[in-house]
Amino acid sequence: METQDLEKLVTRKMPYGKYEGRLIADLPGPYLNxxxxxxxxxxxxxxxxxxxxxxxxxxxxxxLEPLRGR
Incomplete structure (x- = not known):
């Protein structure tokens, strides 16, 4: 894990697929599974x-909650 990875989870959006445009931190568990x-x-x-x-x-x-909205 890189030092900035947790922050990236709440700022990067899924670039493709069913959940394109959704923050990685907001992807549903079944999709991650x-x-x-x-x-x-x-x-x-x-x-x-x-x-x-x-x-x-x-x-x-x-x-991840404290990192949201930075």
Whole structure:
């Protein structure tokens, strides 16, 4: 994990797919689970999706709240 990755989760939008334009931090759990089963994309977007999946899966989404709206 890079130091800025948590902040990126609340500022970066999904660039494609069913939830295109939605913040990565706001993607639904089942969508993140699908990526976990099928494979995360390469590059930064894949790394961020994998991180968000871990946060969501472990019930830690509240950790991102202080970073929203910075």
């Amino acid at each position: 699908w990526f976990a089963r099928e494979g995360f994309p390469n590059g930064e977007i894949g790394r961020l999706l994998a991180l968000m999946h871990e946060i969501d899966h472990n019930g830690l989404s509240g950790l």
